[in-house]
Amino acid sequence: MDSKHFHHALKISEEICIGCSHCMNVCPTEAIRVRNGKAILYENRCVDCGECFKACPVRAIFIDQDDFKRIQSFNYRIALVPAVFFGQFPEEISHSQIYNAILANGFTHIYEVETSVDLLANEVKAYVKSHPESKPLISSFCPAIIRLVQVKFPALTDNIILLKPPLDITALYCRKELTDQGINPAEIGVFYITPCAAKIAAIKSPVGEDYSMITGVINMDTLYNKVYKYIRNDRSTRQPEIPVRPLSRTAQQWTLTHGEANHIPGRSLAIDEIHNVIEFLEKIENDEIGDIDFLELRACDESCAGGVLLSANRFLVAERLRRYTPATDTTAAPEEGINRYKDYLLKRMKIHSINPRSMMKLDENMEEAMRKMDKSSQMLRCLPLTDCGACGSPNCQAFANDIALGEAEIRQCIFIQKNREQTGELSPDESLELLKGIWGSDKFFSNRK
Amino acid sequence: MRFEYQIEAGNFTNAGDASSGFKKILKQLNVDPQIIKRIVVSMYEGEVNIVAHSNGGKAICDVDTSRVLIQLVDIGPGIPDIEKAMQAGFSTASAKVREMGFGAGMGLQNIKNNSDILNIQSEVGVGTCVEIIVNLPQS
Numbered sequence: 001m002d003s004k005h006f007h008h009a010l011k012i013s014e015e016i017c018i019g020c021s022h023c024m025n026v027c028p029t030e031a032i033r034v035r036n037g038k039a040i041l042y043e044n045r046c047v048d049c050g051e052c053f054k055a056c057p058v059r060a061i062f063i064d065q066d067d068f069k070r071i072q073s074f075n076y077r078i079a080l081v082p083a084v085f086f087g088q089f090p091e092e093i094s095h096s097q098i099y100n101a102i103l104a105n106g107f108t109h110i111y112e113v114e115t116s117v118d119l120l121a122n123e124v125k126a127y128v129k130s131h132p133e134s135k136p137l138i139s140s141f142c143p144a145i146i147r148l149v150q151v152k153f154p155a156l157t158d159n160i161i162l163l164k165p166p167l168d169i170t171a172l173y174c175r176k177e178l179t180d181q182g183i184n185p186a187e188i189g190v191f192y193i194t195p196c197a198a199k200i201a202a203i204k205s206p207v208g209e210d211y212s213m214i215t216g217v218i219n220m221d222t223l224y225n226k227v228y229k230y231i232r233n234d235r236s237t238r239q240p241e242i243p244v245r246p247l248s249r250t251a252q253q254w255t256l257t258h259g260e261a262n263h264i265p266g267r268s269l270a271i272d273e274i275h276n277v278i279e280f281l282e283k284i285e286n287d288e289i290g291d292i293d294f295l296e297l298r299a300c301d302e303s304c305a306g307g308v309l310l311s312a313n314r315f316l317v318a319e320r321l322r323r324y325t326p327a328t329d330t331t332a333a334p335e336e337g338i339n340r341y342k343d344y345l346l347k348r349m350k351i352h353s354i355n356p357r358s359m360m361k362l363d364e365n366m367e368e369a370m371r372k373m374d375k376s377s378q379m380l381r382c383l384p385l386t387d388c389g390a391c392g393s394p395n396c397q398a399f400a401n402d403i404a405l406g407e408a409e410i411r412q413c414i415f416i417q418k419n420r421e422q423t424g425e426l427s428p429d430e431s432l433e434l435l436k437g438i439w440g441s442d443k444f445f446s447n448r449k
Numbered sequence: 450m451r452f453e454y455q456i457e458a459g460n461f462t463n464a465g466d467a468s469s470g471f472k473k474i475l476k477q478l479n480v481d482p483q484i485i486k487r488i489v490v491s492m493y494e495g496e497v498n499i500v501a502h503s504n505g506g507k508a509i510c511d512v513d514t515s516r517v518l519i520q521l522v523d524i525g526p527g528i529p530d531i532e533k534a535m536q537a538g539f540s541t542a543s544a545k546v547r548e549m550g551f552g553a554g555m556g557l558q559n560i561k562n563n564s565d566i567l568n569i570q571s572e573v574g575v576g577t578c579v580e581i582i583v584n585l586p587q588s
Contacts, residue, residue, distance in 0.1 A: 155482035286472065287490040288465050361479035366514050366585075369478045370450055401477075 008046055009063050009200035009217075010053060012039050016060035019440050023052035023061060024394050028274050029152060029359065033402070034392040037440015045359040047147035048198040049274050049299045050308035063197045063309065066216035068226075071106055074189030078174050079107040079223075080167065080214070081193050083114050083252055084304045086324070087317035088224055093231055100239040101230040102223070107191075109174065115338050116169035116345065117251035121263050123349055127161055128264055128294050134159050136269075136284060136292035139260055141165050143202035144299035145277060146354060150207070153281045154356030159295075162351050166254065167192060167199065169345055171213035173338050176345075189215040193223050195307025198299060207354055220309040228311075245337065252325045255304035256318050258296070266293030273301040362404060376404035383413055390414040392438040412438060450512050456496055456523070458505040467508045468493040471519075478512065480585065487563040488517050488583045494556040495521035495579045502526065503576065516565075519581040527573040534569075535561070 012023075019037035031045035032052060039052075039060070053061045071077045079102050086098055102110055128137050138159045140146060149156050164172075171190050179185050192214050194200055203212045246252070253259045261270035269292060271280050277297045283289050300306035305321065306314035333339065362376070363369040379400040386396070391412040393399035402408035410416055411426070411434055420426035436444060452474060454467035468489050475485045492508065499506040499521060506523030528534045535557050557579075561567050566582035 154476075155486040157482075282469055283465070285486070285489065286465055286468050286493045287486075288493060356482050358476060358479070358482065360473070360476035362477045364479060366478055366480070370512070370514075373450065373474070373477055 007201050007205035008041070008043055008048060009065075009197040009204070010041070010046065010048055010050065011062055011064050012041060013060045013062060014038050016058055018058055018060070019443070020057060021389055021392075022055040022057060024392075025389060026051045026055045027394065028278060029148070030394050030398050032394070033407075034389075034438060036437065037443065042359075044357070045151060047144050047151060047299075048196075048201040049144045049148070050197045051274065053197065053308050063200065063219055065194075065200065065219040065222065066191070068106075068218060068222060070216055071189055071191055071218075074215070075187040076109065076178055076183055076189065077107045078109045078111060078178075078188065078190045079193060079218075080111050080113050080170060080174070080190060082167075082195060082220075082255060082304060083112060083247060083321055084195055084255060084307065084310060084317055085193055085220060085224070087305060087320040088310055088312040089228070089231075091320070095244045096242045097231055097239075098227060099242045099244060101227040104230055104239075105223070105226045109178070111170055111174045112247060112251075113167050113170050113192075114247050114251040114254050116166045116173060117254045118248050119338065119342060119345060120163065120166055120169060120349070121250055121254075121260075123163055123346070124161060124260070124294075125264060127163060128266065131161075136295050137161050138295045138297060140351065141255075141260060141296070142198065142298045142303075143207070144196070144198035144274065145297045146202075146207055147198070148274065148277065148299070149281070150354065150357040151359040152278065153285055154358040155285055156281065157354045157356045159284075160354050162353065163349050164351055168213060169349060170338075172348055173341055173345060175213060176341055191216045191218050193218050193220050195220050195304050195309050196300065197308065220307065221311050224311045246324075246326055249325050249328070252321060256321055257298065257303045259303065261294065261296040264294040264296075267291060268294040268296065270296040270298075272298040272303050272306070274299045362401065372401075372404040376400040379403045379410060382410065382416065384415040386415075388414070390435075390438070452510045452512075454508045454510070456499045456506050456508060456521075458500060458503055458523075458525075461500060464497050464500040465493055467496050471508070471510050474510075474512070475517070480517075484583060484585065488519070488581075491560040491563045491581045491583070492519050492521070494560050495519070495581065498556055498577075498579070499523045499525075506576070514585065515587065516585055517583045521579040521581070522576065523578075524576040527575055527577055528569065528571040529573050531569050531571060 017038045019034050021034050023039050024032040024034055028051060029045045029047055031042045032039050086095060089098060099110055131137060140161045140163055146160060149160060175188060178188050194217050200217045203214045203217055206212050250263055257272045258270040261268040271277050302314040302318050305317035310317060361369060362372040380397060383396040383400060391399045393402050393408060399408060403410055417426060417431045421428060421431055452471060454470060456467055471492060472485060472489045496508060503523035503525030509520045511518040560581060564581045565584045568580040571577040
């Protein structure tokens with residue numbers, strides 16, 4: 001039932017990591033520990049939310065992207081650009097200038113990711129209406145949220161709407177449009193400009209889909225810097241104006257907080273920021289809150305405007321997108337753009353079921369899990385409950401579980417060490433060695449460079 | 450394994466803490482997510498009953514590999530007519546409690562629907578014990 005491995009876009013550079021534990025303390029799924037002076041990741045617990053990336057003071061955590069040069073292996077190079085990309089630039093830079101700069105950096109085509117939102121929005125509405133048994137339905141938009149539900153709220157996997165997110169639908173659309181022009185599919189490279197790590201992970205190991213339509217992923221800050229440099233050198237204004245078809249009102253705001261919820265009839269809630277989402281899902285899981293039809297859940301504060309790979313302030317990005325939104329919703333004619341492929345795309349909009357992958361269990365076998373829990377509670381009774389993290393685990397409870405799982409020993413607790421030094425069970429030298437084992441020897445006075 | 454949670458009367462702010470705490474344990478014990486849901490929904494209803502109607506009580510949860518047994522014991526007014534209380538829509542909840550979204554008269558029904566065995570013992574003027582059993586599938 002559980003798939004064993006996840007691709008993770010978030011990586012920790014052992015060379016740069018100083019073992020400061022900032023990342024360990026902010027991880028919402030307790031997926032990080034410090035050992036030998038370095039942060040290590042429990043891969044099956046990580047949901048790629050990016051909190052650690054934001055917290056790292058030395059940028060030791062990075063998001064693994066494809067080499068930008070890789071786009072050149074294709075004759076047709078599509079940039080799939082989300083609306084938030086445009087929200088990063090100051091108002092005086094026009095959409096056309098940004099388009100020109102993207103093309104000048106090597107792409108041959110630009111598709112805005114939210115192009116498919118109008119088609120999808122109708123399907124989501126219909127889906128919510130036709131699945132009253134799975135209420136509240138949870139949007140499949142944010143991949144970090146899907147993973148969070150899988151690992152932390154496994155009972156709610158059935159509530160996730162089994163429809164592709166806009167990115168995958170637009171990827172299908174642009175491939176289809178180009179191949180219909182007689183272009184060999186092997187010559188088409190579709191590159192997604194991602195605002196976050198979770199989207200990369202979802203592309204490299206899709207959940208609920210067999211394979212991804214996306215060739216590669218470019219981090220948004222990488223393209224932003226290239227584009228901004230081009231514009232700052234005042235080259236973009238010398239290019240001819242590119243006619244850009246504006247997104248509809250719905251599409252323009254889809255990736256912002258309330259972007260989905262505003263369009264779903266009934267009781268719809270929009271919740272952003274991963275801790276807020278966790279707090280709410282706890283209540284949903286207990287059935288404490290009934291009668292909600294739809295939940296728009298996003299891992300980042302201010303949704304995609306707060307993606308970790310954006311260069312501009314999230315509140316400004318959200319404000320700009322709202323300001324750029326057309327006053328009236330002009331729906332494209334049926335024979336225009338994506339609408340020509342409506343039937344083709346509607347047939348391919350479903351995804352398979354999403355399986356639980358609980359990371360909370362102490363053991364597969366319940367009897368063994370009970371033994372470990374017993375051990376963990378015994379350990380917890382000896383611990384100071386200060387959650388200081390000096391043991392290399394994020395808090396005393398997690399440390400007690402780590403001991404029960406055989407991944408830590410109680411002597412790593414600094415309070416236990418002090419007690420044992422007092423009683424003579426542990427020599428000061430042994431105690432120091434234990435701390436070095438967690439925090440690395442270079443943090444101690446005698447070894448300070 | 451046994452776990453005990455105190456439940457404070459009248460404190461709706463914390464209603465659900467016992468169920469949430471026990472839910473975390475069931476997840477750690479690798480109980481099937483759908484069964485956890487049934488257990489937690491039943492327990493939450495019982496917990497809210499204690500908060501809303503009694504003078505306080507506790508939840509005693511006992512887990513072994515074959516079943517989960519939850520006893521929700523309170524000191525309070527008791528239930529005069531258990532059969533009537535079991536009927537859907539029956540409620541003794543005050544208007545204030547109903548306004549908060551509780552006391553729709555579906556509580557005991559909901560427990561019954563989600564559990565394998567439901568026993569209620571009650572003495573008027575003394576208190577109530579709601580006993581819930583959910584069986585665990587044997588592998």
